[in-house]
């Protein structure tokens with residue numbers, strides 16, 4: 001690891017020399033959380049996002065993880081999903097299925113994806129209903145300070161504009177407090193129709209990891225983590241602040257290059 005440390009209020013930073021190293025650390029981290037959660041609760045409830053994250057999780061399909069992780073205890077969800085058919089190239093479900101879920105022995109009935117035959121609004125409502133049933137049976141834990149679900153791990157990517165899940169800057173969904181899952185029909189990143197976990201759900205998780213690589217995201221990483229005097233509303237990524245859970249940033253050197261105090265020489 002190039003550098004690691006704990007920021008006083010923005011969580012743990014793990015900064016890597018290369019994407020290969022980042023991928024190994026990410027696989028270790030997910031495997032350790034899975035083991036701890038299965039030991040404690042008997043299951044592991046994990047929510048994925050789309051984008052480059054899934055490729056960076058690729059090492060989980062390889063030795064030793066493919067044989068050491070208790071995949072049958074995994075319950076899979078999406079922190080956000082594009083409202084397209086499951087076999088569409090834009091589907092986050094398809095991305096995860098092709099890149100991860102089809103390569104390890106996950107129980108098909110444990111994979112909770114959205115109903116792709118519904119409108120964005122209906123799909124969000126139905127997905128929240130599904131999650132509520134699983135909170136009732138404690139397949140997903142529950143926050144002890146609100147009624148929110150407490151996922152064992154929520155994995156997020158971040159866009160160059162600082163969006164996480166499908167929570168984009170200046171959109172009203174950032175203020176959604178009553179819903180667990182909401183929807184947008186005007187995503188600045190295509191496709192336009194998406195469902196997304198709301199901030200209260202993200203911030204109720206036991207663990208949240210934000211995985212970011214590339215120089216085009218360096219400014220957003222700086223604004224999301226460093227103590228900056230804001231001249232604009234906080235980036236969605238900065239609003240990720242687990243109430244009781246643990247936040248970890250997995251960064252490559254390029255994404256971390258504008259962080260205060262982190263100067264890398266080539």
Ligand SMILES: O=C(O)[C@H](O)[C@@H](O)[C@H](O)[C@H](O)COP(=O)(O)O
Pocket residue numbers: 049050051052053080081082092156157158159160163164165166189
């Ligand atoms: O479905 C999506 O579009 C996402 O879940 C989104 O939040 C993604 O994680 C970021 O845009 C980062 O994507 P990249 O890592 O590909 O830049």
